[in-house]
Amino acid sequence: MRVFVASLATETNTFAPLYVDRSAFEDAFYSPPGTHPATPTLCSAPVVAARARAAAEGLTLIEGTASWAEPAGLVSREGYESLRDEILGQLAAALPVDVVLFGLHGAMVAHGYEDCEGDLLARARAVAGARCVIGAELDMHCHLTPEMVRAADVLVAFKEFPHTDFLARAEDLVDLCLRAARGQVRPVTRVFDCRAMSGFMTSREPGRGFVDRMLALEGKEGILSVSVAHGFQAGDVPEVGTKVLVIADGEHNAGRAAALAERLGNEILSWGRAGAGPRHYRPDEAIAAALAIAGGPVVMADRWDSPGGGVAGDNPMMIEALRAHPDVPAAVGALWDPVAVALCRAAGAGARIPLRFCGKAAPTSGRPVDAEVTVRAVTADLVIPFEQSLVSLGPAAAITLGSLDIVLASKRAQTFSPPAFTGLGIDLAAKKIVVVKSSNHFFAAFRPVAAEILYLDTGGPYPYDPRRVTYRRARRPLWPLDPHPWADMDRAAGGQA
Numbered sequence: 001m002r003v004f005v006a007s008l009a010t011e012t013n014t015f016a017p018l019y020v021d022r023s024a025f026e027d028a029f030y031s032p033p034g035t036h037p038a039t040p041t042l043c044s045a046p047v048v049a050a051r052a053r054a055a056a057e058g059l060t061l062i063e064g065t066a067s068w069a070e071p072a073g074l075v076s077r078e079g080y081e082s083l084r085d086e087i088l089g090q091l092a093a094a095l096p097v098d099v100v101l102f103g104l105h106g107a108m109v110a111h112g113y114e115d116c117e118g119d120l121l122a123r124a125r126a127v128a129g130a131r132c133v134i135g136a137e138l139d140m141h142c143h144l145t146p147e148m149v150r151a152a153d154v155l156v157a158f159k160e161f162p163h164t165d166f167l168a169r170a171e172d173l174v175d176l177c178l179r180a181a182r183g184q185v186r187p188v189t190r191v192f193d194c195r196a197m198s199g200f201m202t203s204r205e206p207g208r209g210f211v212d213r214m215l216a217l218e219g220k221e222g223i224l225s226v227s228v229a230h231g232f233q234a235g236d237v238p239e240v241g242t243k244v245l246v247i248a249d250g251e252h253n254a255g256r257a258a259a260l261a262e263r264l265g266n267e268i269l270s271w272g273r274a275g276a277g278p279r280h281y282r283p284d285e286a287i288a289a290a291l292a293i294a295g296g297p298v299v300m301a302d303r304w305d306s307p308g309g310g311v312a313g314d315n316p317m318m319i320e321a322l323r324a325h326p327d328v329p330a331a332v333g334a335l336w337d338p339v340a341v342a343l344c345r346a347a348g349a350g351a352r353i354p355l356r357f358c359g360k361a362a363p364t365s366g367r368p369v370d371a372e373v374t375v376r377a378v379t380a381d382l383v384i385p386f387e388q389s390l391v392s393l394g395p396a397a398a399i400t401l402g403s404l405d406i407v408l409a410s411k412r413a414q415t416f417s418p419p420a421f422t423g424l425g426i427d428l429a430a431k432k433i434v435v436v437k438s439s440n441h442f443f444a445a446f447r448p449v450a451a452e453i454l455y456l457d458t459g460g461p462y463p464y465d466p467r468r469v470t471y472r473r474a475r476r477p478l479w480p481l482d483p484h485p486w487a488d489m490d491r492a493a494g495g496q497a
């Protein structure tokens with residue numbers, strides 16, 4: 001059996017003024033054929049999963065390019081087309097193949113392409129032929145489009161947010177596609193459109209139990225796979241929103257798949273606003289709450305300025321809030337400021353310098369901080385783990401401002417795990433407050449060291465309330481932009497917004 005695997009992924013915040021070209025992919029993660037590391041990245045786990053199966057079963061694996069750009073704004077036409085055509089050319093050269101596997105995100109938007117993944121999958125189908133099994137792993141924060149469903153035989157999305165299961169779901173994808181290619185199963189996909197933006201965390205209820213039940217449904221009664229595409233509300237595209245995808249074995253189980261997708265979708269809708277997540281604290285509220293909690297550190301997620309949502313991640317609002325509490329030992333990181341990092345590295349560890357930092361990449365970045373700081377530590381590459389992957393924040397520096405330690409990084413990436421701080425010598429146990437630039441991916445790695453976890457409402461720039469931004473391309477009606485067409489979402493199970 002001949003299997004081709006490649007990966008092309010980013011998440012496009014169509015509201016963000018951070019434009020992406022090919023160099024953004026090459027700077028973040030770019031692995032030409034044969035150079036993919038042994039560890040997966042968030043969206044290239046099918047490469048690693050396919051290698052393991054190929055080695056175990058003697059399959060011929062042909063690796064194409066794998067590339068990722070940190071979530072940001074619109075991708076240039078040339079950037080997308082050149083990477084797409086590079087991969088399609090590799091696929092054409094690999095023919096004949098029985099299985100094509102992709103690691104995708106599912107929310108990439110480029111100039112002229114509102115659905116990059118639908119375009120890529122359809123072109124891959126045209127190259128590989130109707131008999132080839134085509135499968136893709138998706139981030140659950142994808143726009144699950146009819147074009148993607150039509151072109152692929154198997155789509156499997158992450159189930160967990162934080163995305164602790166990207167390798168496990170890649171293994172599911174590879175397994176299903178190999179079974180389909182061997183004629184052991186006949187995947188049939190049905191999708192239920194919730195007509196809502198209803199993403200949820202799976203690190204807490206009701207999402208936690210829901211995912212456990214999704215997992216328990218698989219492999220029984222003709223159901224092969226269950227995915228929820230939560231959607232990505234910062235992408236203004238026609239198919240934005242939450243959808244449930246169920247893959248059944250054979251046409252005779254298609255009705256069962258459709259019914260299950262509808263049942264699960266309506267369960268998500270029944271949560272209403274309670275599904276949206278935890279309480280969010282304004283900066284001063286969060287600091288007051290942290291000071292009332294015994295021990296430390298209290299970890300606070302600045303989730304609306306997380307690079308993972310396609311925004312800059314350089315807003316110093318929490319630094320300013322903490323400077324008003326000079327007695328509170330705190331750390332904030334990692335903020336994106338390659339210019340300040342370069343100055344700190346040139347000055348060297350131990351130097352005391354006047355520094356202007358953060359608050360400059362976008363109109364929503366706030367105002368820069370001017371301060372006399374001590375360069376605490378510098379590194380040529382700050383590498384931090386995220387589950388089985390290793391993420392580079394590039395050259396980085398830790399600076400000290402009174403009782404506050406601040407991590408500045410040259411690459412935009414979320415603060416996935418404590419080594420973002422400890423890698424620069426910052427002892428989190430000595431801190432009362434630790435602020436991370438992450439929406440929820442920090443959760444699994446920080447929970448063991450946190451006295452408490454609080455989520456911040458710093459006001460943006462991520463469009464966390466869809467009703468406050470103007471959507472021009474989203475299909476309507478779509479809750480919460482419109483009243484829900486069949487579920488009374490605003491009266492559904494209580495809870496904070």
Ligand SMILES: [Zn+2]
Binds near residue numbers: 140
């Ligand atoms: Zn995601």
